[in-house]
Amino acid sequence: MNIYKQRRKTVLKQMQNDSVLILFSAMAKTVSNDTQYPFRQDSDFYYLSGFNEDNAVLVLIKSGEKKRVVMFVQPKDKMMELWTGKRAGVKKVKNDLSIKHVFSIKKLDEKLQKICQNKKAVYFDLFNKDKLIYIHLVVSKVKDNRSLKFYPRSFLDAKEILHALRRRKSAKEIALIKKAIDITKKAHHHAMSIKKKDIYEYELQAEFEYMFKKHGAMQDAYTTIVAGGNNANTLHYTSNKDVLKEGELILIDAGCQYDMYASDITRTIPVSGRFTPAQKDVYSLILDAQKEIIAMVRPGIKFSDLQTRARELLCSAMITLGILSGRVDDLIRKDKDKQYYPHSIGHYMGIDVHDACPYKDENGEELPLCEGVVLTIEPGLYLDVNDTSIPKKYRGIGIRIEDDILVTKDGHQNLSIGIKKEIKDIEAYSLM
Numbered sequence: 001m002n003i004y005k006q007r008r009k010t011v012l013k014q015m016q017n018d019s020v021l022i023l024f025s026a027m028a029k030t031v032s033n034d035t036q037y038p039f040r041q042d043s044d045f046y047y048l049s050g051f052n053e054d055n056a057v058l059v060l061i062k063s064g065e066k067k068r069v070v071m072f073v074q075p076k077d078k079m080m081e082l083w084t085g086k087r088a089g090v091k092k093v094k095n096d097l098s099i100k101h102v103f104s105i106k107k108l109d110e111k112l113q114k115i116c117q118n119k120k121a122v123y124f125d126l127f128n129k130d131k132l133i134y135i136h137l138v139v140s141k142v143k144d145n146r147s148l149k150f151y152p153r154s155f156l157d158a159k160e161i162l163h164a165l166r167r168r169k170s171a172k173e174i175a176l177i178k179k180a181i182d183i184t185k186k187a188h189h190h191a192m193s194i195k196k197k198d199i200y201e202y203e204l205q206a207e208f209e210y211m212f213k214k215h216g217a218m219q220d221a222y223t224t225i226v227a228g229g230n231n232a233n234t235l236h237y238t239s240n241k242d243v244l245k246e247g248e249l250i251l252i253d254a255g256c257q258y259d260m261y262a263s264d265i266t267r268t269i270p271v272s273g274r275f276t277p278a279q280k281d282v283y284s285l286i287l288d289a290q291k292e293i294i295a296m297v298r299p300g301i302k303f304s305d306l307q308t309r310a311r312e313l314l315c316s317a318m319i320t321l322g323i324l325s326g327r328v329d330d331l332i333r334k335d336k337d338k339q340y341y342p343h344s345i346g347h348y349m350g351i352d353v354h355d356a357c358p359y360k361d362e363n364g365e366e367l368p369l370c371e372g373v374v375l376t377i378e379p380g381l382y383l384d385v386n387d388t389s390i391p392k393k394y395r396g397i398g399i400r401i402e403d404d405i406l407v408t409k410d411g412h413q414n415l416s417i418g419i420k421k422e423i424k425d426i427e428a429y430s431l432m
């Protein structure tokens, strides 16, 4: 069975009786006049349909044992297609997506009202204000019809079902993530090997974007961060507008999207190809911590366990470096480490780079990792150039090392292990 059909079946099974689930595609977004932002399909909509056009709606209907899938898409329109590209149209969607009931999006309001008749609940993206208003209008019209037995009295969160499903990746999804990582590897290695002294950060960013597209990844998974020297101490630095100077490090957080699946890799490399002794001190401690945290990843362990250990390791690294003094447990209790390691150890990764999967169960308890989860492990230290409490030789150094990890049956697999991160390997690559 087609994977999307399989997923729809699983969702239908989890829906309550006499309910409807409504999922909207992303809409093309205008910059101004007739110029548009690059289109990116809504992740949940894609997960259940595999359909990549805008202005479409997928509806799952469950009434007793009867289950039905209905899709609304843009109809064929020669004139519009001349301007904005080919549309699949009703007939092709019926065939290609193996959905029996496909209609023009123009019939959405009318058909949706019928679909919601005699249903008890509607699932949709509850926290999207526009959708909430739209669904409210549809259901209000249904409610006005007094001849009906029921109208939907509960609005439920479709994302709760979908995001829990998205947490465990299938073999096919893992293969796409691996492909995205493989392309990202080529880009990071390319960046290590080329001359970087005195070029602009955005020029190095362009090398990444070139490599991504060159190898078939049409979009970035997020805006590439190329942060030279102290810019690395701004966590989401994306202006990439400064010149890379000899003697500095460059923190590069870059990943592409392949067939809708993300990769998310950070490497911190020297502009000149050689780490200074001070940079080596900081880098080796973070790398050791990262390896130890990755080694902990297995089913049953929680993000919070990983974060606790990361804080201990980085805190003790900061004591070694003379940035903090005292006992690790005291320093952590007082959050002294957070100034230099302010973020968490990692996040889920999948269709979204920060994949929208649950971290807690319905009782608010943290979910342990399980087989099929993909996550990042990304410890870092950020030592601002103006922070006089840091030994002078370390000021202005910002380092993060990030890999993408798959949780396996009895441990983990580092999917990005092939991307160089040992000091000697990065230096050797730079001299090629």
Ligand SMILES: [Mn+2]
Binding pocket: 264, 347, 376, 378, 402
């Ligand atoms: Mn990340």
